[in-house]
Each structure stands twice: as structure tokens, then as C-alpha cells.
Amino acid sequence: MKIAFAFIVKDGEEYLETNLHAIKQFQQDVYAVENNSTDNTKNILNNAGLKKVLTLNLDERHSTELCQGTNNCSKRVRRLAYLRQQALTSVMTSKVVYDYVCMLDMDFAMFNSEGLLSMFKYMQQHPDV
DSSP states (O other): OOEEEEEEESSOTTTHHHHHHHHHTTOOEEEEEEEOOSSSHHHHHHTTTOSEEEEEOSOSOOGGGGSSSSSOOHHHHHHHHHHHHHHHHHHHTSSOOOSEEEEEOTTOSOOOHHHHHHHHHHHHHOTTO
């Protein structure tokens, strides 16, 4: 199977290297969209050997800062959807044909590679999924 992993990130140096290492074990292409990080995220991405890194400068606010008094609102949902669409567009406009695109949340604390492999195997055996 040929899989494109894609993710969005802002100020992710705390978790990014560890989680990139976990994803890279699958030896698949990885696409990232970075939005105006102020920490070491850009350097980590530039040194990671990803298929493509797209850097945007929407503004300096984190998506959680777009909502007043709550963690979620339409401004935040639209921002995240836009960023994810940029990642998907990067995959779709590449010259590579992928069987699957797997959009990731990279700020996970733990990664279960066996569970992900199991999911991909199931999807391969059940193409109607």
C-alpha cells in the first residue's frame, strides 16, 4: 500500500520529533502544514525529510485563541479545516498516486503502531470501506 500521512502543526516542538519518528517507521510519504510557529517546529520539520512541508503565516494566534470563553467555535473549526485542506491539496497535487491518505493529529501522547497497521490491513482486505 502507498499511504500519504498528512498533518497540521503550530508550535509542536514538544511532541513533534517523537511522533514523526513513530510515523516514519511505516516508510511512507509525510506531508505537513505549519502555521507560523514561534518555537523550533520549523527546524524540526525542515530536518525531518518529509515529502512536503508547507509553511503558512495566517496570524500568530493558536487556533484555541480564536474562541472566547470556549475551546471550540466556528472560527477555530474553519481555521483547522482550511489548514487540513491545504495538507490534502498538497497530497492530491503531488505526482504520486496513493491508496490512502491518513490525516493525523500529531499532538498525541502515545502511538499504537499495531492498531494503525491493523486498520490499514483491514481496509486493504475490505476495499468497500
